[in-house]
Amino acid sequence: MSKNVLSRIAGDAGSELYSGAGTYKTSDGSLKKDTVAIYVREDQAAMITSAKAVNNNGTTYDLAGNLIAGNLKAGDFFTFPHPISEIVIAGGSFIGYQA
Numbered sequence: 001m002s003k004n005v006l007s008r009i010a011g012d013a014g015s016e017l018y019s020g021a022g023t024y025k026t027s028d029g030s031l032k033k034d035t036v037a038i039y040v041r042e043d044q045a046a047m048i049t050s051a052k053a054v055n056n057n058g059t060t061y062d063l064a065g066n067l068i069a070g071n072l073k074a075g076d077f078f079t080f081p082h083p084i085s086e087i088v089i090a091g092g093s094f095i096g097y098q099a
Contacts, residue, residue, distance in 0.1 A: 016032045024088075037079040038084075
C-alpha cells in the first residue's frame with residue numbers, strides 16, 4: 001500500500017508509529033485516542049498478543065480473530081469499527097491511524 005493511499009485513509013486525523021514490545025494504552029497516553037486502523041511495518045509472528053476496543057457506549061471488548069497471535073506480514077492493514085483502547089505487541093512495529 002502506498003504512502004499516498006495511507007495518507008488519504010488517515011486524512012487530517014493523523015498517524016503514529018509504535019515500535020517494540022510493549023503495552024500501548026489510551027489511558028496512559030502511550031496510544032493515541034481514536035486509533036481505528038493499524039498498518040504492520042515488518043513481518044512478525046505472534047506480533048499482537050492482546051487488543052481491546054471501546055464501543056460508543058463505553059463498553060470494552062477484546063478484539064479476536066486472525067489478528068491475535070497471527071503471523072502478520074509487512075503491509076497487512078486492519079481497520080476496526082471502534083477505537084482501540086489497548087494493544088499489546090510482542091515485537092515488531094505498526095502505524096496506528098486515527099479517525
